[in-house]
Amino acid sequence: MxxxxxxxxxxxxxxxxxxxxxxxxxxxxxxxxxxxxxxxxxxxxxxxxxxxxxxxxxxxxxxxxxxxxxxxxxxxxxxxxxxxxxxxxxxxxxxxxxxxxxxxxxxxxxxxxxxxxxxxMKAFVRFRLVSDPDQPETYAAWFEPAHRVAEKVAPFFARRFTNVRFSILTPDVCVHWDGERLGFSPGADPADAPAHDSLEDYWRTYYAAIFNPARLKVAQMQKEMPKRYWRNLPEARLIPELIEAAESRTAAMVAQPPTEPSRRIVRQAARVSRDATYDATVPTTLEEVWGGVQVCRRCELYREGTQGVAGEGPKTAKLMFVGEQPGDQEDLAGKPFVGPAGKVLDRALDEAGVPRGETFVTNAVKHFRHELRGKRRLHKTPDAGHVEACRWWLDAERAIVRPRVIVALGGTAVLSVFGKPMAIGKFRQQAIQLPDQAQGVVTYHPSYLLRVPDAEVKAKAFALFVDDLKFAWKLAA
Structure with missing residues (x-):
């Protein structure tokens, strides 16, 4: 032995x-x-x-x-x-x-x-000001990572807070940044970290402001923000109250009349939709893109869909996903990737460690192309003309969000993002330079995974899909 x-x-x-x-x-x-x-x-x-x-x-x-x-x-x-x-x-x-x-x-x-x-660790570290008049302004945080990742993540915090002196205390090792160099010392105890500071009130105000009761899914929330981290999060004390009030707040939101997009946006977008070369009216905000998509007449698909479905996500997202087109559920909800393919994407993102809320999700074509079979609306693949007509809106989203990495999900998205067909199996796990300085990545569309009949093949395909998402997320970091 x-x-x-x-x-x-x-x-x-x-x-x-x-x-x-x-x-x-x-x-x-x-x-x-x-x-x-x-x-x-x-x-x-x-x-x-x-x-x-x-x-x-x-x-x-x-x-x-x-x-x-x-x-x-x-x-x-x-x-x-x-x-x-x-x-x-x-x-x-x-x-x-x-x-x-x-x-x-x-x-x-x-x-x-x-x-x-x-x-x-990147998401849930909360710094507190260390009160010491004899020392430069310094912040400290206590964190208990599920695994030994403090040294792995330390460079991220040094890049994010370059001009701030800080320490991150964990049971395994302590990370220290003095504004120039990273240092490490043995693990610490929670009592070594400051217990409270005035910034916690701002955290609670911010969290309460962004909390959307209509989209609350308690199980999913706790999966993204496990309870083991709550005791070190100043906003966590608000969570039980926000959950309890979510149903009544949602009912009040639904009872209110719908808001109308700005008339200026709709008039502007209507003019844009008639003349693709009118550069003066290129949308400069995601709200303008949304308003424009609703009145777009650049192809005939506006007659088929319930509404246009523009992209969704933060304006500053570093990672953008481009799918094919909205499906039946997306067309009804007005949001991308909320149907079966969206659930597959969510599961793959979770396994890859990619937070969907930090990504921008959109489609190459903004209206649902389908054919009726009785009362059912069956998906019909957009053709190259639809992709070309709708690329103007995708280019506007790309110009506004300016992601570092754009992931094309499936052949239609590849055609829209790269301007030409590409074999997905051949170009997977590659970073392809795009004219706007973003990196392009190709992978399968989540709906492909739903269509694979063999369980073993489906599991392998899903694992490859997760690897591609992980590759794209690391590339965007």
Whole structure:
């Protein structure tokens, strides 16, 4: 039995050196015990040292990337699992492409959970002012990440708050930024962090202002904002009250008469819809795009749809998704991706660690093209003429939002975003430069996953789709 001691819980370099030596020596996974000890040699006393000139071997890049993420997981099995996969790669070089393999699936699941934990840390760290008249203005926060991601996420906070001195205290390690350099110190206790400051009132005011009772889904909200983080969020004390009042507030909102778009916007958009070359009336806000889409006559599809469906999301979104066209439920709701394909997209975004609320979601064609079968409205693919006519609105959305990355979901979106057909399978996982300086990414449309009849093939396709979303999100970071 071989006992291997690593310098820390996230000592990837030490694990890699030991794992390479063990595999070279032919030590099977079941004969290795991994442990963490900050003292002593890499190998326990009485065990042979690393081979000085071990024969070289290579492993897939995606394994190394997964292992670097998985080692941050809190599971005690991660070291052994990583070595087991490394050992198996010697006889099964294509192992990483078998999404249904239990070891590979578990390793990917660990990496996904680590990525989610990193996102939660970015979203839920709340700084408080440290009161010390003898020190420069400094902020501190206490956070308990689900996994050991503090050092992974530290550069994000240094970039975000470059001119602010801060510390993030966690049970594992403390992150410090002095305005020039990142530093780290041993983990701390909650009592070491400031308990309250005046900024908390602003957080509560902001959260109450953006809370939309009509779109409340408690289970989904708690999935995005797990209760384990509530105790460190100043706005969390408002949540029970907001949930309790949501039904009555929604009823009051529904009872109010609908608002009309600005007459100036509608007149302007109507003029634009008749003359695509009239540059003076190019929309400059998302509200103008919405108003314009409602009166658009650039193609005949306005006769078929209940309403136009423009994009939805923050104006400053760094990631934009472009689908094909609104479906039956989107046409009725006036919002993109709220039907079955939208649910698939939401599930994939969740697994990829991509918050939908931070993305802009739209379609290449803004009206629902369909054919009637009795009382049912069946989807009908838009043709190239519809795509060309509607590209003007998509270009307006792109110019307003200015995303870093645009993901084309399916062939129609690819034609609209890139101006030409492209084989999705060939160009997946590639960053393609667009004329407006954004990066383009191609992947499948979520509705494709709904049409795959074979369960195993569907699971593999969904895993690829999640990988593409994760790739796009990292590219946009």
């Amino acid at each position: 071989r006992l291997v001691r690593l310098a820390s819980e996230i000592d990837f370099d030490g694990w890699r050196r030991a794992a390479r030596a063990l595999r070279t020596e032919g030590v099977a996974p079941e004969a290795v015990v991994w442990t963490v000890d900050g003292e002593g040699d890499l190998f326990a006393a009485g065990q042979p040292a690393l081979a000085a000139a071990a024969p070289a071997f290579t492993v897939p890049k995606d394994f190394v990337e997964l292992a670097q993420e998985a080692i941050l997981h809190r599971s005690d099995e991660r070291f052994a699992l990583m070595y087991r996969v490394l050992w198996r790669l010697g006889a099964e070089p294509a192992l990483m492409h078998i999404a249904t393999d239990p070891d590979v699936a578990r390793l990917r699941d660990m990496a996904r959970n680590v990525d989610k934990a990193a996102h939660k």
